[in-house]
Every structure is written in structure tokens, then in C-alpha cells.
Amino acid sequence: MKTLTPLNYALLGLLNRTPLTGYEMMQVFETTPLGGYSSSPGAIYPALKKLRQSGLVAVSGDGTSGRGDALAITPDGKAALKAWLLAPLLVKAGGIDLSGQMLKFTFTGDLLTRRQQMAFLNRLEKAITRAIDALAASRERMRDTLTSHDLLAVEAGLLQYRAAADWCALARQTLSKGK
């Protein structure tokens, strides 16, 4: 079982809610703001094939048809999805992939305990705080080599991160209220 791509996990997360055909998943990507994944069949069908071959997903019907038949997540698939959700947040150069983290958060609601969801938010908020500090520090370090436009762009990054940090607090509050 090779490493899965973000698209693979997005598909797994969808199937973890309810069985769907490949076509229906394409529709979801087309008509909802989900993650920002594309609806190209050239990406989705090969990905589904790989997931089937890895045993993370299986035809949900009696298997006689195979066409027009919805796919369902398997226990292995659920385990893989869960492992992904619990994996440590990796921050690459260029900052945190916020929309990717939002996609992950969406799926935590279906698979993790409330406590684990809270932990996810806490980890995310800490990472964001660190990113803010790093960005502000690098701004000060290079202040004299940066143009005013550069500084504004950095400011935009800071505002994005701060909005994300605020959201973390909001999400935590919403979760604890809805308990």
C-alpha cells in the first residue's frame, strides 16, 4: 500500500459518510467548495482504482454489476483515514496549508472523538501561532531589504493566519457547546 495523496484522502473521507459512485463524487467536487479539488475524471477514476486495489474501498452492492455501483469504504480504509487525521501536522516551507487542514477537520467530525477533535484544533492553533511568529520575525529580520509592497504582502499572510487562529477558537467553542 503506497502513500496516499490528498485527493485519495478526500475520496476516503467522502465515502466514510456514505457510499457513492465515482460520478457522484465528481459532482460533489464540482458543486461544493470542498477543499478545492478538481472534478476531472482523469484524476478521480485512477485514484479510485488505486483505492480499490489497496482494499481501502470496495463495491458496495453484491458485486455482480460493477457499473453504476456505489463504492463504500472498508475497515482498512477507515483505519487509513483515521491515521491520516491523527497524523502530526507537517509544516513545509511556504507555510501551513489551511484549506487542507479544513478538509481534515471536516472529516474529524465523522471519525474522531470530541476529545480528539479538540486536540486537533489545539495542535492546529499552535502551529498557526508558530507560523505567525516566524513570519513576523522574518519580516523584522528583512525589513530593510523589503519594498513597501513586500511588506504589505507579508501583512496579508499575517492577517490570513490570524483569521485562521480566530477560527480555531470559534470552532472549539462551537464544539464544546454542541457537546
Place this chain on the structure above:
Amino acid sequence: MKTLTPLNYALLGLLNRTPLTGYEMMQVFETTPLGGYSSSPGAIYPALKKLRQSGLVAVSGDGTSGRGDALAITPDGKAALKAWLLAPLLVKAGGIDLSGQMLKFTFTGDLLTRRQQMAFLNRLEKAITRAIDALAASRERMRDTLTSHDLLAVEAGLLQYRAAADWCALARQTLSKGK
């Protein structure tokens, strides 16, 4: 001359400030938050080769060495960069690429008039406002099919956009003051 990738434009934008060697550009991508582009030589050197062949970039020295020699943008390169900056903002499914727009904005400071920079910000802010409306509308349309986690993720998107819209106002203000 084929269509240029975002990385190509990022390189052009850097060279529009000052001549640099490929290696130095790699360093910039490694050590600054610029755009979030990678520093892989396997991406940068082929891209520079293409830019050289298209005549958008040229060796800045006397041309005898070729190695360790900085590259400089040509008039054609400047024109291509300017055209890119002035091109209408295209919004694909999945929303606006905010960090891409920030990269663009950075380069407008070196190449466009103050009036054009303001127009850029205005267009961006309008696009963001439209994106906010679309996202809020889609949230209402699908409210009953969405989980509470889905709703929170949408909320995160809205907060991101609102932060970006705020930034547009801030940037406009900063530009007009620094006039």
C-alpha cells in the same frame, strides 16, 4: 512563446528587480515566504532555460562565461510580466488563489503606476466580495445537508476571505498615504 506558468512569472518578477543567478533565486524561495514556491532545482533550471529560449530573460554579463552569470529580464520579459499583472483575475472553482494574488501585487509595485495598482486592488476586492457572497449563498442552499463540521469549514473560508477583503482596504490606504 507558450503560456507561462506561475513559477515562470515569479522568476520574471524577481529578475525585474535585479539580475540574479538561478542559484540565488533558489535561495530566495528557500529563505523567504515568497509565494510558497519550491526551491527544487529540477523546477527552476528548466523554467529559466525556457525563459531564455523565449527571449524573456538573458545573461546579464558579457556573455563569455555563462556560468555563475546573473540573468536579467529583457524588454520582452518586462512586457510579458506587465501583461500578466494587468490580466483579468480568473476565478476557478475552489475559490480565489489569494497567495497567488499577493505575489502578483508584490510585483505591481515595480512595474505599474499607482493608479493601476489601485485598480488591481479594487478588482481583487470585488472578486473577493463576490466569492464571499457565493460561499454564503451555497451555505444557505445546502444548510440541511451539511454537518456542523462542514458548516465550520465554510465559516473558515468566509473568515479567510473577509481577512483578505480587509487587507485590500488596508493596502489601498497604505498606497494612497505613501503617494
Place this chain on the structure above:
DNA sequence: CCCCCCATGTAACATGTTACATGATTGA
């Protein structure tokens, strides 16, 4: 002299996009 950094490049691989092909089903 040897190692590390400068500087450029290439090869293999992964991933996704566009565009097309195929056939079944459904409604006018």
C-alpha cells in the same frame, strides 16, 4: 588535500489536466 559550498543540470517518478472514447439509461 579534502570537504564544503557555489552553480547548473538531468532522470525517474508522481500527480493532475484536457480532451477524447465508450456504452448504458432515461425522457421528450
Place this chain on the structure above:
DNA sequence: TCAATCATGTAACATGTTACATGGGGGG
């Protein structure tokens, strides 16, 4: 029956990543 939509897939292409190869030059 004809068109549209459902449903799946493939082929060609673009793009970028990882990892490696190459060679010059400076400092210990």
C-alpha cells in the same frame, strides 16, 4: 428514436519533486 445525461475510463500532455551527477573554487 434522438438527445442528454449517467458512468467509467484512457491517452497525451504539463508540471513539479526527489535524488542524483557534475565540476569549479575557497578555506582549514
